Amino acid sequence: MxxxxxxxxxxxxxxxxxxxxxxxxxxxxxxxxxxxxxxxxxxxxxxxxxxxxxxxxxxKDAPGTIGALIASYRASGQYTALSETSKDGYTSRLEQIRVDHGHRAVAGLTQDRIQTFILDPLADRPGAALDTLKKVRILIKHAIGKGWLKHDPSLGIKRPKGKEIRAWTDAELAAYERRWAIGTKQRTAYALMLNMGTARIDTHLLTWHQVDDGACYRRHKTGVAVDMAISEDLEKALAATPRKHVCVLVTEWRKPFTVDGFSGFMRDAIQAAGITDLTCRPHGLRKTLGRLLADAGCSAHDIMAALGHKTLAEAERYTREADRKRGGKRAVVKLNEHRANKFPQTASTSLGKITKSERKTTP
Known part of the structure; x- marks a missing residue:
């Protein structure tokens, strides 16, 4: 939009x-x-x-400065090939870097200066610090290609640790479903994200054609095509949703949501469901699908296909967590069985005999 x-x-x-x-x-x-x-x-x-x-x-930005480097990068084919949505995110961060550090000389960049002057002021905002480091490294790579730098001065800088968006708990899922019945727009949006694993940028413009053909779409972020089946829960939600537009979800004016508008719509729905934990976010429904698939015993390759991951690394994290959970339960079951076998239910000591498990051998 x-x-x-x-x-x-x-x-x-x-x-x-x-x-x-x-x-x-x-x-x-x-x-x-x-x-x-x-x-x-x-x-x-x-x-x-x-x-x-x-x-x-x-x-104009002086030659050899970060500002001039940003202008050069934005004129490059690498930048112009980005999607319009990606350009919005890149442009916003690059402009902030230009405003704050555009006067600095590219040749004077060192690991210490990047850390001290560019990243440390963002210490209280790890998400912004991480995105800034990513964009700085893109600019550095462009500078090396242009001959402005001979090596990468950001090598050795650790990625700032941001707070990962978590999956929803079972209690949060139940609270949302109690508040928003099947047939409401809020429940349909929830069902799409939970059963297809779509991010907000994929969900807000999903069309009826895409879900009628079996939940087929292409991830906006990575370009990976996802081809899924419609789950029973999603089928019920879609069957109760009026078809007012080519898009499944529309505003009260019967127009498609914008990305930010859809995010606000979902945040309001979560709050109205009585979920007060601010770490419960719409994107967490995508994480929830990954958890549910792993708990159901799906392989990492199956999860990778369902969520549109480009590598197995992210999908394997879900399976590892599920295996650890199942392994913990199996361990307790075996412990109970071990204790039951060690102490027989009928104590032979009442007959004046020593139980086999307690008999000692003399040397």
């Missing part, structure tokens, strides 16, 4: 190209930079709001 623009900014489509412009009422139309996520756009928009009709003078 197109990014929401600031007030008084319009998209103009001319000869197959889209332009952004500022206009209040029937006033003069002022051309703005094409990318609304950049500082150049923000400066031009602020000038237009202030009534300045001339294009503001933008200070």
């Amino acid at each position: 197109p990014r929401k623009l600031p007030p008084n900014v319009d998209r103009n489509h001319v000869k197959g190209k889209t332009y952004l412009s500022f206009r209040i009422g029937k006033g003069a139309r002022i051309r703005l930079p094409d990318d609304p996520t950049t500082q150049e756009f923000r400066d031009a928009y602020a000038a237009a709001m202030a009534g300045e009709t001339s294009k503001p003078t933008i200070k």
Whole structure:
């Protein structure tokens, strides 16, 4: 879906190209930079709001700086080949790096400087720190390819540990199902994510054609095709869902959700179900499917196919946890059997004899 623009900014489509412009009422139309996520756009928009009709003078990033490196990367084929959704995520993080560190020289990057000046200020936000390190390493790889660097100065920096999104508990699943009956839009969204393992970016635009053909879709994040069967629970939820649009889930205005709109919709539904733990997130339903498949005895390859993983590593984690859980239960069963065999139910001592398990041999 197109990014929401600031007030008084319009998209103009001319000869197959889209332009952004500022206009209040029937006033003069002022051309703005094409990318609304950049500082150049923000400066031009602020000038237009202030009534300045001339294009503001933008200070270009000095050659050899991180800012110039970001501009070079964004003009590369590697960046332009990204999907539009991926570009949004990349652009947001790259722009933040440019604002905070664009003045720094690429040649002066060292492991210590990256850690001290770029990552340490994000210590209280491990998710942001991890994403920043990923983007810095992408920029470094681009710089090496351009001959700006001879080696990777980020080698040896440990990945910040973020909090992994967890699977839902059985109690949370039951609470949600009690609150949202089959036939409600909230239950249908839940059933799709829980039974197909779709992420929010895959769920919000799922079509009836995709679920009618047996839960077939392509993961937006990795491009991996997933071909599943419709489970009985999902079949019941879909059968009770009105078909108002080509997409399964639509807003109250009968339009498809945006990614952020769908996330907010699910968060509200979780809260309305009385689930107050903030670590219970919509994406956790995907993790829950992996756990349920492993508990059911599915192999790592089966889980990999169902969840659209590119490697076995993630799928094997589910099977390892399930095997550990089953192994713990088997251990207690064997312990009980061992104790029962050691102490017979009919004590032979009452007959004046020594039980075999307690008889001692003399040397």
